[in-house]
Amino acid sequence: MLENLFADAVARDWDDSPEGTLRIAVVGCGGHARAVSLPAIATADYCEPTVIVSGSAEKRAELGETYMATALDYHEYTAGQAVDEYDAVYVSTPNRLHLPHVETAARLGKAVICEKPLEATLERAERLVAACENEGVPLMTAYRMQAAPVVRRLREFLRGGGIGEPQRAFGDFTYPALDGERGPDQWRLDPELAGAGALFDLGIYPLNTVRFLFDSDPVAAWGDTRSTGEAFAEVDEHSDFSVDFGEYVGNFSASFSGYTTTRLTVQGTHGRVVVDPAFGSTEDRDIMVETKAGRVRLVGVGANETREEFDYFANAVLTGGEIESDGEDGLVDMRTMTAVLESAETGSRVDVRN
Known part of the structure; x- marks a missing residue:
């Protein structure tokens, strides 16, 4: 298999x-x-x-x-x-x-x-x-990841019990916001325009991807945000948060400083999947699947997923078909991240369910 x-x-x-x-x-x-x-x-x-x-x-x-x-x-x-x-x-x-x-x-x-x-x-x-x-x-x-054929194939495998029942998911997206020509005046560091910092800009990737892979909605969330650099005085430079999905827990991190990292791991009762790199818009995916039946690795796929995203959208609009990543999908992530921000302020676990 x-x-x-x-x-x-x-x-x-x-x-x-x-x-x-x-x-x-x-x-x-x-x-x-x-x-x-x-x-x-x-x-x-x-x-x-x-x-x-x-x-x-x-x-x-x-x-x-x-x-x-x-x-x-x-x-x-x-x-x-x-x-x-x-x-x-x-x-x-x-x-x-x-x-x-x-x-x-x-x-x-x-x-x-x-x-x-x-x-x-x-x-x-x-x-x-x-x-x-x-x-x-x-x-x-x-x-965009929801439209990528390789991610959708991985979803099919996981939902079909490929690694057994999910137990934990781990995701990290670290991307230095001030690298290159991007200075401290960028809109991502303006709370009025961005809403939040690394959590909204980067943390949304592992959160939504795990939700998509397992068709899971969050039950509750808790987390912490912190900033050390002067440029990040008004937004979170680092965000570490956990999401209770009912049957399993996701532990995620997002950072606007540090060594660039885009990694996702999902662990089940009978195996695990590691995607590294995982979230960059132009990165080729490296996917490793390991179970008791053995190990398989796929290298160099996914770099054109933005094109897949727009073709997916166009296909749905032109045919009147369903859009999986619709407005409600986006709202679930907004509710979850808002709960993380509340948790960071109160120190408490916050219910996400409507």
């Missing part, structure tokens, strides 16, 4: 071969959108970038020319200009700006894929999801 575990590691179990192309307006053209998302959309099978929305005239000119797309500023987007030139909206602005941009898309009747976390606060995230529900437009929380 283990020998055939990843035989179809690149097969899309969600692909319905839709007809047509989903035209996407990209709202927010920060570093991630320019370096990762836009190239993924442009090379995807079922979608293309046709509208660029940015507050920077320089970015509008450059990206509009590069992708042969109509370029708008935020006022023009809100006013509904070029509304006939796109079918869906990808929101990639700072967290606290997601709500107004999603509300505009919903009002204009456009499907939405919104970066995670959905917003800077749980209350605003709930309003965001409600806006799409009220207008009847599809909403996808941009959890």
